[in-house]
Amino acid sequence: MKSRTKVALERHELEPLVREVLGTKNSVRRVEELTEGMFNAAYALELEDGASVVLKVAPPPELPLLTYERNLMRTEVEFYEHAAREKVCPVPRVLAHDFSRKRIGRDFFLMERLRGTPLTTAKKRLSKADQVRIQTELGELVGRLRTLRGRFFGYLQPDTGLQAGTWREAFLAMVAALLQDAERFAVKLPLPARELLALFQAGATVLEQVTEPVLTHFDLWEGNVFVHTVDGAARIEAFIDGERAFWGDPLAEFASTALFRDPEHETDFLRGYQAATGTPLVFTREVRHRLNLYRAYLYLIMVLEGAPRGYSGLKALLIRQYCRMKLRNELELLASR
Known part of the structure; x- marks a missing residue:
């Protein structure tokens, strides 16, 4: 999908950049733009020595973005580094990065x-057996992510201003920032911002159950789970695009792993999750309430993000309408609670 945040680099800009940062004399043999992502510009590069790498380039820093999207690429790299260091889930190996903004x-x-x-x-x-294996493995890996603990709640980058000492405080600040973004980008919501925020605040007591900040990817839909066949069996190769990550409630992960679905019905996933955590996840009234809050928050992001990115066309319109409907459903459920 086209996005104004995906600002392209020319071929003559790519080659010296790659050689300098990787410290190699190899030239770039082939360049392929990767179009699946919706925020960063990305290129698959084949070097003269046969190595294949991916270059991801962030939007210009002056481009207006959602509040949580400030320095978003740094969050993605930090997620990879945390996961790789603790070996809790497979992620792509980061070869080099430059956040100085001096080169380009x-x-x-x-x-x-x-x-x-x-x-x-x-x-x-995939065969039925492979699908079961993948979903079980996904549950195991998400369960293992719970072992990564932080020092604060909220988004990883301090420039967002969305960090706090409790999950309740951090999450409500995250919601309030999105509602301010909606006003800034003139996005119409199903309810006035004040009423919408009140729905989140009314149920926020349940968030006090979360006392330890856990690294949460929050974008683990199927497009960000890479699968590779090894010895005839499909396995998860890596989690990608960890740019929405925050320190928070590990239960929030279920909003994206079961995107637009009911996680209570994901039996293979839940079996793997239980194997990793040692205890079954019981969907109590409080657990369902927390999931309700996180789904509403995720759908709010999905309704808003097209505005700064300039999404257009029929596909973008249909996705936006569908996400508005899902958001409205979650808000009605919050109101009923």
Whole structure:
């Protein structure tokens, strides 16, 4: 999908950038723009020595963005580094990054190119046994992410201003920032911002159950789970695009792993999750309430993000309408609670 945040680099800009940052004399043999992502410009590069790498380039820093999107690429790299260091889940290996903005005026980083394909594509050719294995493995890896603990709640980058000492305070600040963004970008919401915020605040007591900040990817839909076949069996190769990550409630992960679905029905995923955590997830009234809050928050992001990115066309319109409907449903559920 086209987005004004995906500002392209020319071929003559790519080659010296890659050689300098990687410290190699290899020239770039082939360049392929990767169009699946919706925020950063991305390129698959084949070097003269046969190495395949991916270059991701952030939007210009002066471009108006949602509040949580400030320095978003730095969050993605930090997520990869945390996950790789603690070996809790597979992620692409980061080869180099430059956040000085001295070379091209923007953040960028290079990572290894994965061999597999997104689960959105791969599942069309997976056997039933492979699909069960992938969902069980996904649950296990998400369960293992719970072991990564932080020092504060909220988004990783301090420039967002969305960090706090409690999850309730951080989450409500995250919601309030999105509502301010909606006003800034003139996005119409299902309810006035004041009423919408009141719905989140009314149920925020349930967030006090969360006392430890856990690294949460919050964008683990099937497009960000890469699958690769090894010895005839499909396995998860890596989680990608950790740019929405925050320190918060690990339960929030279920809003994206079961995107537009009911996580209570994801039996294979839940079996893997239980294997990793040691205890079954019981969907109590409080757990469902927290999931309700996180789904509403995610759908709010999805309704808003097209405005600064300048999404257009029929596909963008249909996605926006669908997300507005899902947001409205979650808000009605919050009101009933």
